[in-house]
Amino acid sequence: MIFLPELPPSPGNPAAGHRMIGRYPVHAPKQEQKARRIVSGLFDRVIVFAGLVALTFFLPRLMPGDPVELLLSADVVRALTPDEIEKLRRQFGLGGSWFEQFIHYLTTLAKGDLGFSLRHARPVLNLLLHAVPWTALLILGAMPVYFLLGLWTGIVSGEQPHSARDRIVTGAMILVASIPPFAAAIFLLLGFGVIWPILPISGAEPLFPPASSMGRVAAILRHAILPAAALALHEVxxxxxxxxxxxVILSARPFILNARARGLRGWRLHLHYYGRNILPMALARMSDSITTLFGAVFFVEVVFSYPGIGSLIYNAMLERDYILLQGAMLGLALVVLSLNWILDALVTRLVARG
Incomplete structure (x- = not known):
């Protein structure tokens, strides 16, 4: 993508106000078209979210067992009468048929109530508000690392294709791409927590946090290094x-050859010529990256026992806590769809500007 100047408006110029490629005008999309695409993208995501509401209700109920059966199988629970069991099932949101449960679920969801987790004795919304910041810390820590590192290594490697540097870096990236996120997390845990123990390997902060606020922030960041690195390796x-x-394509373009002929090298060439033209396409891929990143954080948090939303969903699955599982999945879906729509809207504006 090359940024071309616009022609000044004039009565005798039919292409006034449009960009030109040679003798042919390229009409920029109108503001109405951009707004229509953005609103259409929002509507599509609302439809997807409505489908996820139904899936998060029915899929957990297809798993064998339910919260009441799991609770009654414990030795610490005394024998309950049928009336007591039915009352317990209603407290877990399992009273009546699936259709009645679904109507009740939609009614409570429309009020903004995600339910109450009896396992944790807390509202689901409070559990999510406690877990989401920890997951956001990992994702926000990993995103700039894999985004900038991936773009920089890709530009440096593609600047001179098929060179020794290109073959080495590309081979290393192929190896990294073949490692699944849970395996990357295990390798980092063994390497920097067991073999060379320089970083904490579990939890989000020490058992006894430092008294000072700065010391606690530093401890939290140290605990987030390995999980964030595992996420970055997954996407770089x-x-x-x-x-x-x-x-590779840009290296053969005339404006790159001209810049090299004028003696431009290093970061100026990479940033202003390569980076500026690759950035819109890279941002367009960020929406897909965020979706896969939230999928990878589930495994990473389980490996590192990190108290984020991934661990919350994992424990809810083990405990058959339907209410918590529904609320956590919907909260995660809402965050992913919102970020996806924001990035798509940003890319639409960048493409429209050229």
């Missing part, structure tokens, strides 16, 4: 191959 190859492919 995606942006490397994207940037490398675009850099």
């Amino acid at each position: 190859a995606r942006f490397f191959f994207l940037a490398r492919g675009e850099a």
